[in-house]
Amino acid sequence: MKRVLYFLGHLNDRDVEWLLQNGTKLTLETGDRLINKGQAVDSLYIVLSGQLAVCANNNFNECIAKLEAGEVVGEMSFLESTPPAVSVIVTAPSVIYQISREKINLRLLTNSEFRANFYYALALFLSNRLRKTTGQLGFGNPEDEDLVDANVLDGVAQAGSRFVKILNRFSEV
Structure with missing residues (x-):
């Protein structure tokens, strides 16, 4: 779940509330x-x-x-506006x-604070994913895999509560 914390930890409460108001829930089967x-x-x-x-x-x-709770998906295609090179298939309900990209783009155009926070959050998220991938390929330090950068740590607790808020609003899990 750590990855969503990188993303939500750099948005403010107004932005998270906006996400809650403008997103939808998908229920998918295997x-x-x-x-x-x-x-x-x-x-x-x-x-x-x-x-x-x-x-x-x-x-x-x-x-x-494998992707589980807390993973962000579709971010590369969002940033690059190019079709994905992989498929993402549901393996458990x-x-x-x-x-939607349309709603996010409109918010990015009309709110400079959201724009800065959103892109910084995505940059941290992608950096963490690349670091983990590099480690899995044998080029990283396995002891560093679960370390969280001090600059990110401040927002982690807040991000956790924001993720719980999203869970409560959309999943009823």
Whole structure:
């Protein structure tokens, strides 16, 4: 769940409230596809419960990673506006928070504080993911994998309560 903390820890309470008001809940069953390789992604997602697999093709062969509660999904396609190179397939019944690219883009255009916080949060999230991937490839220090940067630590407790607020609003898990 640590990854969503990077994201939510750098938004303010108004931004989180805006996310709650403008997002929706998706309930997905095993075998459903959240993201299809090569097809545009029009939303940003947070996994609230369940499990998904990141796969190099459109089936369960060649799965690269498992995603569980607290993972942010669709962020690369959001930033780059390019179709994904992988599929994300539900491997256990899941509840997902979804917010459309259109709504986020409108907020980014009209609120400079949100824009700065949002992009900084995504940068930290992606940096953490890259660090973990580098470690899994054998190039990192395994002892550092669960360390949290002191600059990020301040927002972690607040981020945890924000994630619980999203869970309570959307998942009823």
